[in-house]
Amino acid sequence: MATTSVLYVHRRDAKTLKSRLETENLLDKRFRMIQSASDATIVLENCNLPTTDSDVDAIASGQCIAVPVTDECVGRFGIRTKETNNKAASPSEGSWETYAIASGRQLCPFSSSALGNQNHAMISRLLQQNCDGRIEKSKQIDTQADAGILNLTKIQCVVIETLVNYYTESTKKSDNSLDQKELASFQEMAKTSVSSLSIKTCPKKLEVMGDDRTLVVPSTAFLLQEQETTNEFHQLLTNITSQTIHISRREDEYSTMCKLQQKLWENLASLYHSPRVVRRGDIDPDSGVRESGHRILWPLPVSITSSNNEATKCTNHGYIPQSTGPDSPGWITVTEHKISQSFDLTRVMFSRGNVTEKKRFGLLVQPDEYVLDMYAGIGYYTLPALIHGRARHVTACEWNPNAVFALRHNLKTNKVDEKATVLEGDCRLTLRALMANKTAGNGHYFDRISLGLLPSSEGGWPLAIECLNRENGGWLHVHGNVATTEREQWAHWLCRSLVSLSKKNKCSTHWHAVCHHIERVKSFAPKVDHYVADVFVGPLNSPLLSGRKGLDDVNATGVLHSGVFTATPLHVSTPSCALDTEGVIHQKWMM
Secondary structure (H helix, E strand, C coil): CEEEEEEEEEHHHHHHHHHHHHHCCCECCCECCEECCCCCEEEHHHCCCCCCHHHHHHHHCCCEEEEEECHHHHHHHHHHHHHHHCCCCCCCCCCHHHCEEEEEEEEECECHHHHCCCHHHHHHHHHCCCCCCECCCCCCCCCHHHHHHCCCEHHHHHHHHHHHHHHHHHHCCCCCCCCHHHHHHHHHHHHHHHHCCCCCCCCCCCEEECCCCEEEECCCCCCCCCCCCCCHHHHHHHHHHHHHCCCCCHHHHHHHHHHHHHHHHHHHHHHHCCCCEEECCCCCCCCCCCCCCCEEEECCCHHHHCCHHHHHHHHHHCECCCCCCCCCCCEEEEEECCEEEEEECCCCCCCHHHHHHHHHHHHHCCCCCEEEECCCCCCCCHHHHHHCCCCCEEEEEECCHHHHHHHHHHHHHCCCHHHEEEEECCHHHHHHHHHHCCCCCCCCCECEEEECCCCECHHHHHHHHHHEECCCEEEEEEEEEEEHHHHHHHHHHHHHHHHHHHHHCCCCCCEEEEEEEEEEEEEEECCEEEEEEEEEEEECCCHHHCCCCCCCCCCCCEEEECCEEEECCCCCCCCCCCCCCCCCCCHHHHC
C-alpha cells in the first residue's frame, strides 16, 4: 500500500465514478479503490457543492469509497469546484464531478498491474479475512499465481507485503513509475524466501493477549542478530536491502533493516487489530520476584525513535517503559470468567494456561472461609476466592512491588478490596508476624491455603501448616511441576511430608493428610506436568470434611483416586521434583 491522491464518493456511486474517470484516463490504475480511512487527509476546499457535515463524517467513518486518481484529475476537480462555487459554471449532469464528494490523500492498495502479477492483490484481499491460521481455498482460483499464494499463511503474506512495499518505495523513479519486470522478479524472490523461513523464525500463528488484543511475538521470531553471525531472517533482510540501496557502512545497513522490521510490527498489528506488539521473554529463574521478560516492540515512544541507536536496539528486542500503572504503555487488562486482572506486562508475569484452575479454585472456596494466598501475584487465586467463592476474607501475600501494585488495583477494580488484606514482602516474615498476634484455637486461622508457586512450593509447606485452623485443620492446594510418571508417588510423598510437618508444629497427633484430588493444569515440559493437589490436613472428623464423597471410611493418611482410597506407606520414595537438603530444586530432571 502507498499514499496517493483520491476522490471520495458514496458507496452507491463508486462504480459509476470509476467508469467515468476511466473513460477520461483520470483513474490511477496503479492502485485499487478502498474504504475511506479515518486518518485520511480530506481537502475540504475542493468539496463539490452541496457538501454537508454528514458527507465529511461519512468519509471519516469509513462509509465512503476512496477512488485513486491522477494529479490531473485532482487539479481539474479543484478548478471545477471553484467555478461552481462562483456560479460561473456547473458540471454537466452525469459527469464524474457530480459524483465526487471531496478530494484527498490516503493509503490505497496496489493494483495487480502495478505489481506485474496477481500475487500482491491476492495477498491484500486475503489478509482482510480471518487472520488465524492458513489461508482457506476460495471456491474459484482465478490464476496459477493465486494458487501459489493459497499455500502461504497470513503471517507470511504480511511479511511478503512488507518487503514488496519497501521495494517499491525504494526503487520507484522520479515520476513514480516502476520497472514491472524487476518488480515481478523481486516479488517472486520474496515469496520464495519467506516460504522457506522456519516456523521458529516465522510462526504460523501469533498469540493475542488481553482485552485489547496485544500481539505477542515469540522470542525467536523475526529476530535480527547483532553479532557477526546472522540468522535466516537477518540474512533475508540483508538480501532485500542490498538490492534496493547502496550502503557503505554496516551500521547503516543494520539501521535500515531495523526500520523495515519496525514496519513489519506495524503491519502485523494491523492484521490482528492490535494496539501494540511485544516480544515474549523468559522469566529469570534466579529472579526472586519472577519478573516478566516481555518487552514492547511497537509502537516506540518519541524518546526512543528520536535516537537512532536506541531505536535500532528497541525495534529488535523491545523496551521497558519508564512509567507503570494504568495508562502506561505496558499496562494491560485480561478479563477471565468476569474477573478483571490488570498489570504491567513488562514487569509482571502472567500465565494464560492457569485460567481453568483459577475458576476451579474459586468454586472450591466456601462463603464462610478464611483463605490465605501465599503467592498472590496480581490476584490469580485471590480474586476467584473472593468473587466466585465469596470467601469471608482473603489474606494475600506478595513480595514483587509491581505485582503488589497491580493486586491492590485489581481488588479495588473488582470491588472486593474491603474483604482482603495484602501483606507485602517475604511471606515467611509477614505471615509469622501475623500469626504471632493470634491466639491458638480462636478459629481465625486459615481454612484454605493456596500454594501457587512453581516449579515447587515445598519451601512454603511448613509455614502453611502453622497457618491452618488449629481445631479443624484445613485445605492446602499445592502446586508443583512433577514428572508425569511420578504423579502418584508425588501425592503420597506430599501427604507423608505434611503429616510429618504437622507433628513438628505440635498439632494434634490425630491429624492426617488426605489427597482428595490431583488436577493437571497444563504441560510444563516433555513428560513434566503442572499439577495441583487438593490435600486436607487435620482431624478426619473435621466439619470441613462433612459431605465429602469417598471419605466416609477413611481413617488414615493417603490418596483418593477415582473413588478408591490408598493409604500412604510410612516410608515413601522421594520424587525427583523434591528440594535438596539446602532447599534448592534442581531442574535438570525436567530437561
